[in-house]
Amino acid sequence: MTFSFLGTGAPPVSLRRAGPSHLVEAPGRKVLIDCGSGVSQRLVAAGHRGADIDLLIVTHEHSDHLVDFYQLVVSSWHQGRTRPWRVLAPAPALANMRAQYEGFARERALRIAFEKRPDATGLDVQFEELREGTIPGLGELAIEAFLVDHRPVEPAFGLKAVLAGTSLVFSGDTRLTPSLELAAQGCDLLVCEVFIDSQMPVVPGLRSAETVAAVQAYHMTPAVVAQLAARAGAKLLALTHLVPPGADTASLAREIRTAGYAGPLVVGEDLMALDVGERLLRWNGATLAL
Secondary structure, eight states, X not given: OEEEEEEOOOSSOOSSOOXXXXXXXXXXXXXXXXXXXXXXXXXXXTTOOGGGOXXXXXXXXXXXXXXXXXXXXXXXXXXXXXXXXXXXXXXXXXXXXXXXXXXXHHHHHHXXXXXXXXXXXXXXXXXXXXXXXXXXXXXXXXXXXXXXXXXXXXXXXEEEEEETTEEEEEOOSOSOOHHHHHHHTTOSEEEEEEEOGGGOOOBTTTBOXXXXXXXXXXXXXXXXXXXXXXXXXXXXXXXXXXXXXXXXXXXXXXXXXXXXXXXXXXXXXXXXXXETTTTEEEETTEEEEX
């Protein structure tokens, strides 16, 4: 099972970090988690195509996790996709994505009629509501969705993927929650979002102390993430959805260590790929054994 960081960023625009998006691969299966800004480009840069994605899971309604949905659909059709999209998302996110899809209905019809491509099936979408429990139809790859706490955005989900005894837990956007604690116990890879409070100063005209406190309140700080990973006995901790995207990652790593997690640590960068079972990290031509 391979976990790829396609976009490790957040709502602020960053040339280094695209919007939140990640890919889980197992034999014969490719599952895309979220479709933030730049996902189509990052898929191609990582050696994949939207045309080959078996399932898209959107974890919650926030714009940075679904803003490129329609671009993903259209670009995948241009890559030769010949099967409908299967999309799972919470009801509020589904409503947004349906609106995107319906908003381009006329444009889509014009393309189909004028471009004369062999098959328009790849533009079809099957929308399904994401709920707690195991997601069917993924063969040997077992993915379970569990509720997390990202209020006032609700529902929001984390995910646990298991293949041949190897487990991966993806926090989604959340405060620390009992459901995440439970899912993370003994996992081979824990992937957590992180709000780096030490690198989020008040900036007049941009963010007030109230803004910083509000955003921090529904995310996890480095100390919270480190202590979660230590308590859970996670064999490998990876960080993504970095807020702010331009954070000093060396300083972030030191914070994680200081807060009590001593195991292998990866601060995610776009286009990193982790082979969870073999504990290999591939990025920019390099391969590291963890």
